[in-house]
Amino acid sequence: xxxxxxxxxxxxxxxxxxxxxxxxxxxxxxxxxxxxxxxxxxxxxxxxxxxxxxxxxxxxxxxxxxxxxxxxxxxxxxxxxxxxxxxxxxxxxxxxxxxxxxxxxxxxxxxxxxxxxxxxxxxxxxxxxxxxxxxxxxxxxxxxxxxxxxxxxxxxxxxxxxxxxxxxxxxxxxxxxxxxxxxxxxxxxxxxxxxxxxxxxxxxxxxxxxxxxxxxxxxxxxxxxxxxxxxxxxxxxxxxxxxxxxxxxxxxxxxxxxxxxxxxxxxxxxxxxxxxxxxxxxxxxxxxxxxxxxxxxxxxxxxxxxxxxxxxxxxxxxxxxxxxxxxxxxxxxxx
Amino acid sequence: xxxxxxxxxxxxxxxxxxxxxxxxxxxxxxxxxxxxxxxxxxxxxxxxxxxxxxxxxxxxxxxxxxxxxxxxxxxxxxxxxxxxxxxxxxxxxxxxxxxxxxxxxxxxxxxxxxxxxxxxxxxxxxxxxxxxxxxxxxxxxxxxxxxxxxxxxxxxxxxxxxxxxxxxxxxxxxxxxxxxxxxxxxxxxxxxxxxxxxxxxxxxxxxxxxxxxxxxxxxxxxxxxxxxxxxxxxxxxxxxxxxxxxxxxxxxxxxxxxxxxxxxxxxxxxxxxxxxxxxxxxxxxxxxxxxxxxxxxxxxxxxxxxxxxxxxxxxxxxxxxxxxxxxxxxxxxxx
DNA sequence: TTGTATGCGTTATCAA
DNA sequence: TTGATAACGCATACAA
Numbered sequence: 001x002x003x004x005x006x007x008x009x010x011x012x013x014x015x016x017x018x019x020x021x022x023x024x025x026x027x028x029x030x031x032x033x034x035x036x037x038x039x040x041x042x043x044x045x046x047x048x049x050x051x052x053x054x055x056x057x058x059x060x061x062x063x064x065x066x067x068x069x070x071x072x073x074x075x076x077x078x079x080x081x082x083x084x085x086x087x088x089x090x091x092x093x094x095x096x097x098x099x100x101x102x103x104x105x106x107x108x109x110x111x112x113x114x115x116x117x118x119x120x121x122x123x124x125x126x127x128x129x130x131x132x133x134x135x136x137x138x139x140x141x142x143x144x145x146x147x148x149x150x151x152x153x154x155x156x157x158x159x160x161x162x163x164x165x166x167x168x169x170x171x172x173x174x175x176x177x178x179x180x181x182x183x184x185x186x187x188x189x190x191x192x193x194x195x196x197x198x199x200x201x202x203x204x205x206x207x208x209x210x211x212x213x214x215x216x217x218x219x220x221x222x223x224x225x226x227x228x229x230x231x232x233x234x235x236x237x238x239x240x241x242x243x244x245x246x247x248x249x250x251x252x253x254x255x256x257x258x259x260x261x262x263x264x265x266x267x268x269x270x271x272x273x274x275x276x277x278x279x280x281x282x283x284x285x286x287x288x289x290x291x292x293x294x295x296x297x298x299x300x301x302x303x304x305x306x307x308x309x310x311x312x313x314x315x316x317x318x319x320x321x322x323x324x325x326x327x328x329x330x331x332x333x334x335x
Numbered sequence: 336x337x338x339x340x341x342x343x344x345x346x347x348x349x350x351x352x353x354x355x356x357x358x359x360x361x362x363x364x365x366x367x368x369x370x371x372x373x374x375x376x377x378x379x380x381x382x383x384x385x386x387x388x389x390x391x392x393x394x395x396x397x398x399x400x401x402x403x404x405x406x407x408x409x410x411x412x413x414x415x416x417x418x419x420x421x422x423x424x425x426x427x428x429x430x431x432x433x434x435x436x437x438x439x440x441x442x443x444x445x446x447x448x449x450x451x452x453x454x455x456x457x458x459x460x461x462x463x464x465x466x467x468x469x470x471x472x473x474x475x476x477x478x479x480x481x482x483x484x485x486x487x488x489x490x491x492x493x494x495x496x497x498x499x500x501x502x503x504x505x506x507x508x509x510x511x512x513x514x515x516x517x518x519x520x521x522x523x524x525x526x527x528x529x530x531x532x533x534x535x536x537x538x539x540x541x542x543x544x545x546x547x548x549x550x551x552x553x554x555x556x557x558x559x560x561x562x563x564x565x566x567x568x569x570x571x572x573x574x575x576x577x578x579x580x581x582x583x584x585x586x587x588x589x590x591x592x593x594x595x596x597x598x599x600x601x602x603x604x605x606x607x608x609x610x611x612x613x614x615x616x617x618x619x620x621x622x623x624x625x626x627x628x629x630x631x632x633x634x635x636x637x638x639x640x641x642x643x644x645x646x647x648x649x650x651x652x653x654x655x656x657x658x659x660x661x662x663x664x665x666x667x668x669x670x
Numbered sequence: 671t672t673g674t675a676t677g678c679g680t681t682a683t684c685a686a
Numbered sequence: 687t688t689g690a691t692a693a694c695g696c697a698t699a700c701a702a
Binding site: 013014015016019026027028031050053054055 | 680
């Protein structure tokens with residue numbers, strides 16, 4: 001079924017049918033009624049591809065997230081969805097976790113093979129797990145504006161909404177120091193990720209400044225997406241020859257895995273080990289004891305990114321922006 | 336930039352350019368090289384709308400989930416993504432939570448207003464929160480196959496992959512009974528959802544059979560998506576005039592909210608109150624104490640749905656199927 | 671208020 | 687191995 005057939009059935013031209021759909025106020029009431037009836041009867045709906053071939057607007061935005069298991073990313077999506085919906089856009093989430101390790105494949109896919117995505121704009125979250133240059137490659141491929149949400153301003157020439165990762169880590173380290181901790185263990189995510197290296201670097205830097213010790217053997221690597229990995233990897237710290245008094249987890253998921261191991265094995269938190277999380281997820285606050293966390297303003301991050309993207313869509317020539325949102329420390333019970 | 340311009344620059348016809356992209360083996364090596372070079376230089380990529388206007392294939396599948404905060408739905412997505420990716424499809428997630436209460440609006444949106452989605456197929460998860468008839472309406476609107484993933488086989492004429500909700504609830508109730516509980520409280524989600532009513536009905540039915548008491552005042556309603564609601568709503572049960580010995584939460588999120596309230600207020604689990612969750616999420620297993628849960632095979636649900644959808648895409652005339660996957664009880668420490 | 675004609679960017683058919 | 691041309695289904699400028 002297409003417009004031509006509807007037109008024929010209604011005894012009008014395609015133009016009139018088109019108008020009935022897009023500018024019904026310009027169509028005679030009776031004609032309109034007839035056309036609508038026929039469309040209903042034949043369950044007709046506009047072919048979006050044909051329409052978009054002309055007006056080049058999909059009203060779709062896609063958000064690429066590195067890992068759907070992490071509720072943080074979904075909060076970001078929630079924030080973005082709110083402003084996008086208000087502007088008549090639909091937000092759709094694409095989880096690239098599986099593709100991170102075969103990301104050239106993804107690029108290849110998007111580039112040449114079958115097709116591209118259908119969107120007016122892209123929000124790229126947490127590219128800290130992506131290879132250097134990936135953002136730019138993506139930017140070249142996608143013909144639409146891209147806004148990245150990241151721990152820090154990443155590649156040049158890309159619009160970014162970011163939190164000051166460094167400030168967040170400082171918040172955590174100062175707090176630990178204030179609480180009297182002078183040695184810490186680190187439960188990190190994938191060692192190869194840029195993000196991991198960057199957090200690590202900052203923590204080490206501040207630890208020197210604050211006189212907090214980090215034994216190399218107390219730095220362990222799990223996976224950001226895996227509770228199980230936080231659980232099993234934290235053992236090494238707990239049973240290390242020089243156990244620290246506090247453990248810093250690199251995200252909320254790793255923190256919960258760590259907590260579980262501690263509690264299951266009758267360690268008291270925070271008495272035996274304090275735990276702090278770089279990155280907050282809702283579950284952190286509902287654990288018991290609640291997990292003290294550095295919080296990036298997920299919802300606002302999403303909102304700002306969406307707003308920026310919308311601006312870019314309206315005016316692609318707009319100069320690149322890097323919007324900074326400050327992190328905060330949510331003190332709960334684990335330190 | 337479009338194909339015509341590339342063709343002109345390369346001194347060939349559009350047909351040859353098209354072939355260079357889709358059937359390069361049919362193009363002279365030297366010509367191919369030249370065309371590719373020019374495409375690269377001008378950063379050209381095929382316009383997916385034009386392409387799809389002809390071949391009607393997007394290689395996109397979208398999964399609509401009622402609530403992205405619930406990790407269960409994301410596990411389902413993970414399962415689906417795996418089989419879809421293997422078949423060369425991209426899976427994208429659309430969170431309809433915000434739209435559930437204005438779902439006619441969503442339908443309207445998809446139907447006439449701006450556009451439809453761009454997909455070859457749709458997986459609809461957890462329509463238990465949707466209004467009666469919604470699935471069918473959606474089915475009429477979308478011109479693509481739809482597969483629903485649900486607690487039970489829902490509307491006729493729709494392909495479904497489902498778990499036997501009834502069996503799952505029986506599993507839970509029997510277990511509680513075995514553990515010696517003779518009175519329970521219920522932490523449910525939104526009262527108005529079909530899903531809620533249906534779980535409630537089953538629980539009541541089995542409670543009679545097993546001689547388990549449920550005081551009306553011990554049935555409370557929160558929100559499936561909100562940890563906070565589980566937390567605050569469970570109070571009423573705990574401080575009720577006839578407190579039960581066990582609490583059944585209607586999903587993992589509500590269970591965790593409940594746990595937090597109990598532990599924070601120094602109730603012991605399971606000694607003072609046992610807690611069981613209808614629906615398992617990864618966090619349930621990493622809480623302490625671990626939350627005993629009825630588990631639907633999320634990943635498999637996603638896989639089966641994807642497989643079925645793929646079949647339907649290949650052959651739309653295929654007869655409707657309703658595939659049943661059994662639930663299981665994951666015993667942990669909360670009972 | 672309605673209709674005609676043209677074009678959006680691509681692929682398929684057929685011929686060369 | 688290549689090319690001319692006709693679709694695909696719709697929206698818009700312009701005319702009536």
